[in-house]
Amino acid sequence: MTKKRIATVWLGGCSGCHMSLLDIDERILEVAKLADIVKCPIVDAKEFPEVDVALVEGSVTSDEHWRELEHIRKNSKVLVSLGDCALTTNITGMRNQLAKEDVLNCAYKDAISNDKEGKMPKHWVLLNLLDKVVPLHEVVSVDYVIPGCPPSADTIFYVLFELLNDRVPDLAAERKLKYG
Template sequence: MSKLRVGTTSLAGCFGCHMSFLDMDERIVGLLEHIEFTRSPINDIKHCEPCDIGLIEGGLCNADNVHVLQEFRENCKILIAVGACAINGGVPAMRNHFTLKQCLEEAFIDGIGVDNPHIPNDVEIPLLLSKVHPIHEVVKVDYYLPGCPPPADAFVKILTDLLEGREPSLPNEMLHYD
């Protein structure tokens, strides 16, 4: 049997979910007998290819996040929202309490210790969305893996379930939002 192809990305996240994924330690060796990574920060491949499973960490805070998410959805048979930020916006969504202008001025104009105050406007910088959104508000999500981050065991569980053709499920002790 050919290996399942898995793509991963971090949008408006902190890469903590990816770190937790790697926290499965040596179990990743066994897992790699059955899966191979396509686009992922783990192998630094930058372009999406058709794959079986996409793991999305982080919510949507800028235009590039939306573009990458849509590219993943088009290429992945199964899309999994990984972690609090992908599921409900998480910590980045705390900025939704303020206007974008307030956030930018606090960070780049009025913040303590800011040198040469100005709001960055290089064309290379993706435009920020006015609010942070969870990913299911933009694309269809097939499964959710909650946690901040989800424990390594939960990654192993959901991937093993999918590899063995079962509907993924989490035991109670792996269900946490923090």
């Protein structure tokens, strides 16, 4: 059987969903028998390659995220929305309501840990933040959703394993198996 290709991506999130993915522990070896992880936060491929399965954590907070997600969709056979930030925007949804100036002042001037002279950098690159953070499915079509904050490692493994074996994951059945 030809190995499949997996990517994991982290947009507007806290990385907690990726931590949960790592919690599948030794089951990663079962995943590795079936697939190569060709892009993830620690596999620094510059371009997003064509993949069979993309797991996307976090929501869309900026123009850059929007374009990145469209590119991911175009290059992924199956796109999985990973975690509550991807599904509902969750905590990330509160971010863009703050004015950029307030955020910069808070980080560089007002924080107790800063000296009061305020060392605002002369040059910086800020993402073009959207007025409102949006979930993945408002930008592209999503094939599967794994809810939770963070989603459980067992559920992530279940969905991934089913997809890698060309089966349709059934979260209701998985819960029944787990909780009876």
